[in-house]
Amino acid sequence: MAVRLLISVLIISLVSLTYASDPAPLQDFCVAVKDDDAKVFVNGKICKDPNMVSADDFLFPGPNMPGLNVPGNTSNPLGSKVTPVNVNQLPGLNTFGISLVRIDYAPYGLNPPHTHPRATEVLVVVEGTLYVGFVTSNPADPKVKNKLFTKTLNPGDVFVFPEGLIHFQFNVGKNNAVVFAGLSSQNPGVITIANAVFGSDPPINPDVLTKAFQVDANVIKYLQGQFWWNID
Structure with a gap:
């Protein structure tokens, strides 16, 4: 378990060193105010009064919430579960341009084709064997089809999905699979x-x-x- 958490921390560190699509912070921190409590809306989240900020604002899990050491419930038609840690779960991430997810897959579970409009994603496999891939955007030559890049990943393998491109992960093994992924946005969508x-x-x-x-x-x-x- 300690190895998994260490891997997730390393992912966040790597993503933080890359160019983030979110605006750079102009102060030490800007702990997010929940949308329901906001008086006005901005591109991102309103800052909490710094005098009211506590260490809990930088902590996940919050009260009564399981941490990333708890497997997600994959009892659904897709056989997968994403557990996100973005600005909506961790207000202290506001303005930092990073977030994190844990994804659990049942045998033959699928994280279906999707995109993150605001983030590049770097994924590391902790358990299981995954078939992953992404598809390029429309090529300049209309006679050329969108290109598919795929790999089969095993524990310890790392793969990156470029920002905005359609991608997927499929557990091709007979056992459960677990990954952690870092994303270059506080709210990748x-x-x-x-x-x-x-x-x-x-x-x-x-x-x-x-x-x-x-x-x-x-x-x-x-x-x-x-x-x-x-x-x-």
């Missing part, structure tokens, strides 16, 4: 492709999706009728 396209509220006009995917309208209707599971 996540867009799960299937959820966003077929599970939006309100739904996207089926005529749009029928033409976009070049399939029959009944296929789109079926997909929009599914329950699209969020792993966060």
Whole structure:
């Protein structure tokens, strides 16, 4: 367990040395105020009064919350669970341009294709064997397809997913898998492709999706009728 926590700390250290997409801090810290308590809204989070800040503002877990040593519940259709530690869970991360996640996978569990619009992600495998990959953005030559980069990772392997690109992880082993990942944003965001396209509220006009995917309208209707599971 100590090794896992050490790895997570190392990831955060590595990410903090890279260029962060979030604005650089202009003071020692800016502990976030919860959105519900904010009087105005800014690009990020409002600062808590420094005189009211305590060590608890820089600590995860908070009261009654499990730490990253506790496995996530993978009893869902995807067989995976993301446990995030971003500015919404750890207010002291505000303005620092970093965050962290633990991801647990049941055998053959999937973290489905998704993107982080505001962060590059560096992932290290602690347990299990994962098939991972990402797809490049549209190439300059319209005749060239988007390129897929994939690897099969084992414990100790590290892989990086570039900011904004679609990526995934799939547990190809017969045992549980665990990873920790650092991200170069205090609030990286996540867009799960299937959820966003077929599970939006309100739904996207089926005529749009029928033409976009070049399939029959009944296929789109079926997909929009599914329950699209969020792993966060």
